[in-house]
Amino acid sequence: MRMSFDEQAGSYEERAGLPEAVCCEVAALALDGASGLVLDVGAGTGAIGRELASRARYLGLDMSRPMLRQFDAPRLQADADGRWPLAGGSAGVILFSRSAHLLKSETVLAEVLRVGKSGARVLIGRVRRPRESAPERIKREMQQRLRDRDLPGKNGERATRDFLDALEQRGATRLPERWSAEWTEDEAAIDSFTSWRGKPGLGGRAVADGVKAQILDELQLWAEEQFGDLHARRAVPRRYRLEGAQLAG
Numbered sequence: 001m002r003m004s005f006d007e008q009a010g011s012y013e014e015r016a017g018l019p020e021a022v023c024c025e026v027a028a029l030a031l032d033g034a035s036g037l038v039l040d041v042g043a044g045t046g047a048i049g050r051e052l053a054s055r056a057r058y059l060g061l062d063m064s065r066p067m068l069r070q071f072d073a074p075r076l077q078a079d080a081d082g083r084w085p086l087a088g089g090s091a092g093v094i095l096f097s098r099s100a101h102l103l104k105s106e107t108v109l110a111e112v113l114r115v116g117k118s119g120a121r122v123l124i125g126r127v128r129r130p131r132e133s134a135p136e137r138i139k140r141e142m143q144q145r146l147r148d149r150d151l152p153g154k155n156g157e158r159a160t161r162d163f164l165d166a167l168e169q170r171g172a173t174r175l176p177e178r179w180s181a182e183w184t185e186d187e188a189a190i191d192s193f194t195s196w197r198g199k200p201g202l203g204g205r206a207v208a209d210g211v212k213a214q215i216l217d218e219l220q221l222w223a224e225e226q227f228g229d230l231h232a233r234r235a236v237p238r239r240y241r242l243e244g245a246q247l248a249g
């Protein structure tokens with residue numbers, strides 16, 4: 001199920017932005033040991049892209065023009081699920097920052113192998129919260145409730161693992177995971193519900209409106225029993241994780 005970021009372009013950084021220090025750190029980690037053009041796939045508003053562009057030859061790709069308009073660096077509007085507007089062997093780093101889970105792995109794999117030069121680094125970045133934090137436990141419970149109804153949602157962790165495994169099968173070498181320093185954000189458990197109710201589908205898949213409402217109503221009761229007041233804001237730690245693989249040299 002495709003989700004457009006066009007409408008949230010103006011508010012994206014406020015809602016999901018990363019601290020500037022984290023963007024700098026992630027850009028440095030992404031460029032460590034790399035050379036050549038840095039391709040930022042699903043560049044969005046350029047949170048990491050701005051930092052990359054200040055340190056390396058850079059190109060951001062995104063399907064959403066409104067998202068791309070939020071920053072000023074070399075960038076192109078393109079659907080990353082199709083053929084990328086780049087010559088074969090032209091990128092030294094291919095970064096998917098918080099975007100890999102939105103793309104079709106098979107097409108992306110073929111384009112990564114075509115556009116990545118030999119020895120290119122393919123990096124997948126995500127923000128992680130502790131497994132036992134309330135929002136993560138609520139998310140897992142939501143995914144379980146979808147599975148209980150034979151409606152399995154998308155599993156981003158598994159998709160990343162499968163994607164990197166597929167690269168390894170084509171001669172790439174796995175890179176060690178890199179983590180940013182920790183930061184915290186105030187978050188209320190109700191925020192997850194507000195976000196899920198405001199988007200089509202659930203868990204990254206289509207779900208009938210009635211079924212979705214029932215799952216979320218029941219889940220909210222469960223969460224209230226587990227965590228008390230869902231409106232209470234608490235500092236939830238976060239770290240940005242980069243996983244990746246280096247294409248055969």
Ligand SMILES: C[S@@+](CC[C@H](N)C(=O)[O-])C[C@H]1O[C@@H](n2cnc3c(N)ncnc32)[C@H](O)[C@@H]1O
Binds near residue numbers: 081098
């Ligand atoms: C969650 S945002 C991440 C933005 C940025 N990389 C970051 O870390 O802040 C995901 C971005 O991927 C883009 N995107 C989703 N599907 C895409 C596709 N098929 N082709 C290109 N971009 C896509 C969205 O438009 C959005 O800007």
